[in-house]
Amino acid sequence: MIPATASAGAQSNKRVMLVCGEPSGDQLGAQLMRGLKALAPDVAISGVGGPAMAREGLVSLFPLDDTAVMGLREVVPAIPRILKRVKQATDFALKTRPDAVVLIDSPDFTHRIAHAIKTRDPSLKTVNYVAPQVWASRSYRTKQMAHDFDLVLALFPFEVPFLKKYGLRAEFVGHPVTERAARMTGGGALRARLEIGPEAPLLALLPGSRSNEIRFILPVFREVLAMLAARIPGLVTVLPTVPHVAQKVQAATAGWPTPLHILHGEDDKFAAFNAADVALAASGTVTAELALARTPMVVGYRVGGLTYALSSLIMNVKYITLVNVLLEREAVPEFLQSRLKPPTLAGALEKLLRDPMARTEQQAALAEFDRLLGEGTEAPSLRAARALLDFVAKG
Helix, strand or coil: CCCCCCCCCCCCCCCCEEEEEEEHHHHHHHHHHHHHHHHHCCEEEECCCCHHHCCCCCCCCCCHHHHCCCCCCHHHHHHHHHHHHHHHHHHHHHHHHEEEEECCCCCCHHHHHHHHHHCCCCCCCCCECCCCCCEEEEEEEHHHHHCCCCEECCCCCCCHHHHHHHCCCCECCHHHHHHHHCCCCCCHHHHHHHHCCCCEEEEEECCCCCCCCCCCCCHHHHHHHHHHHHHCCCCCEEEEEHHHHHEEEECCCCCCCEEEEEEEEEEHHHHHHHHHHHHECCCCHHHHHHCCCCCEEEEECCCCCCHHHHHHEEEEECCHHHHHHHHCCCCEEEHHHHHHCHHHHHHHHHHHHHHHHHHHHHHHHHHHHHHHHCCCCCCCHHHHHHHHHHHHHHH
16 A cells, blocks of 8 residues: 655645556556555546556546557557547547646557647646657657657656657656565465465466457467476466456367466456466566566567567567566566467476476566566655656646
8 A cells, every 4th residue: 555645635636637548557547546646635537447447436438448459450440449539538638628647558549649639739738657668669759759748757767868868858756566566465365265286386377468469379378288287297277367358268268278267356366476386478567567476487479470570670679578678688488479389388387397496596587677676665656646746736
């Protein structure tokens, strides 16, 4: 829980609009809402979010299902719906005129809203929370960002000087995922409830939270588990999922090669991370959560061929997993696109399950990553909330 400070309430009666476009942004938005309410209890919050933000009191303009898409095959048919939602959010901002509009992650969606707002009314203040990784690819986007945003709340310290080179005002606030460290508990109770023995080898499966990730990645992960089950007697799988893809996950896992438990809700997800011996995950924020739980992992990712061909032309980084990006080495085995082969992934997971030294080495790297991310310091969402309220107070 985020504690209130002496300045709490000093910036009350402010109105803030928050907009996210997918589940990871929903989590960040919920944490930011808690920080805002701790510092300014009377702050009025509106906008777009999912279940996590709803639990903090947000009444969303529309559901996240309409915008949580990725990859050309998914995005192209959804463009009319996405543009409709961009206009709806923009119109709402212009009509209600909040003190600031905070666009959270999902740049292909949220940055369109910022651009539309600034085009129609440049005086309305816009803030980007979780900037796109322009240091990794498509750095030319910063020029447009400098036009569309008045402030960037940066998750990583190296982002601030990078963005300032392009004329963007930026403030480092840290990564809110570190605030979830204390929630990585309950593994023993989860094993008991699911009747998984304390010595049974347990794998957490995280195929992603988007429909196209379930389509492209989960079938490969199924093959991996079939191979691994033949090598690791008694292997059990837990699969945390989110509401908008739960039915697809259920259908895609029929006849799973190991005993499978599909989990719903954050508490069970974090308990699964605490209980699991290893994890097989799609790249994303979940890898940082696994790092906080010190759960050794193997990461795999695949997108459509055309999407990958286009993105590979503009990528400036060697790794895709956040742990590896920050540590500047492949501490976590990662397999992208053509390297996403079941025998390779199964071998990497088997090594983590059988080799205590491999587990210990990766867990040490995960601890190093967590320190770089800011674990143990002041809550990043509280710093973000304070920076936002200070920005609003200064006009």
